[in-house]
Amino acid sequence: xxxxxxxxxxxxxxxxxxxxxxxxxxxxxxxxxxxxxxxxxxxxxxxxxxxxxxxxxxxxxxxxxxxxxxxxxxxxxxxxxxxxxxxxxxxxxxxxxxxxxxxxxxxxxxxxxxxxxxxxxxxxxxxxxxxxxxxxxxxxxxxxxxxxxxxxxxxxxxxxxxxxxxxxxxxxxxxxxxxxxxxxxxxxxxxxxxxxxx
Numbered sequence: 217x218x219x220x221x222x223x224x225x226x227x228x229x230x231x232x233x234x235x236x237x238x239x240x241x242x243x244x245x246x247x248x249x250x251x252x253x254x255x256x257x258x259x260x261x262x263x264x265x266x267x268x269x270x271x272x273x274x275x276x277x278x279x280x281x282x283x284x285x286x287x288x289x290x291x292x293x294x295x296x297x298x299x300x301x302x303x304x305x306x307x308x309x310x311x312x313x314x315x316x317x318x319x320x321x322x323x324x325x326x327x328x329x330x331x332x333x334x335x336x337x338x339x340x341x342x343x344x345x346x347x348x349x350x351x352x353x354x355x356x357x358x359x360x361x362x363x364x365x366x367x368x369x370x371x372x373x374x375x376x377x378x379x380x381x382x383x384x385x386x387x388x389x390x391x392x393x394x395x396x397x398x399x400x401x402x403x404x405x406x407x408x409x410x411x412x413x414x
Contacts, residue, residue, distance in 0.1 A: 243274075248282035253297035257281050260300060264307055272414050273310075273367045275317035289316030304368070304376045305383065311367040315360045322412060326359070329410040333358055336402065337395070346391040357389055361396045362403045363414065 243265060247254040258281055264270075276293050283297035293313050299305040319326040333355045340354040341347030347354040361384075369377035385393040396403060407413050 242277050243279055244277050245279045245281065248280060249284070251283055251297070253283050253300065254281040256300055257283075257295065257297040257306070260303065260306060261295070261310065264303055264310075268307065268371050270307070270310070270371060273314050273318075273371070275314050275321060287313055289313040290320070293317065304372055304380055307372060308364060308368050308380050308384070311371070312360060312364040315363040315367070318363065318414065319356070319359060319412065325410040325412055326356075329359060329406050329412055330355060332406045332409075333403075336406075340395070341391040345388050348389065348392070354392060357392050358396055358403055359407060359412070361389065361392055362400070362407060363412070365396065366404075366413070 243262070245258050245261065247258060261279070261281075265274075278292050280292045280294045281297060282294050285294060285296060287295050287309055295306070295309060295313065299309065337355060337358065340351060340358075342351055342354055343349065348357050365377055365381060368380055381393060381397055384390075385397070404413070
């Protein structure tokens with residue numbers, strides 16, 4: 217039987233574990249250049265993952281900050297240092313790249329969903345700033361963006377969802393964000409049918 221002091225120690229350890237920042241709680245964050253902006257971005261992400269429940273949208277714990285590259289999901293999920301003044305945009309970017317990882321974990325279901333996306337959207341914008349770098353990537357991004365925006369709304373709320381949708385619609389993948397906004401129910405139904413909604 218545990219003594220009173222042992223129970224107290226266990227309670228303190230449990231409370232401490234709950235209060236750990238994201239890096240200690242599971243994220244393995246590294247910096248490409250070790251610059252001040254990358255360090256600040258790491259601290260920002262640790263703060264945000266400690267204050268918001270992003271577990272459902274986290275499918276790799278290995279994160280690299282590289283201020284000189286475009287965010288991407290593979291082979292290591294890589295973020296830039298662009299959003300130091302916009303917590304919502306960093307959460308949105310984090311979820312976006314994690315959703316690429318989520319889809320790659322479910323290749324059969326993703327392929328089936330993409331077959332329907334290709335039938336429904338045979339022609340989408342390709343190339344910056346309206347589309348992705350290929351037709352296949354633009355089509356996959358309809359799924360990723362839907363999942364991203366769904367995550368943003370559930371984590372940050374409807375007002376932040378709407379703000380970020382407007383922001384991204386004027387930034388990059390502009391037309392793809394607009395397609396997702398206009399066809400939210402259709403794309404959501406495809407994801408739901410293939411059990412890809414988190």
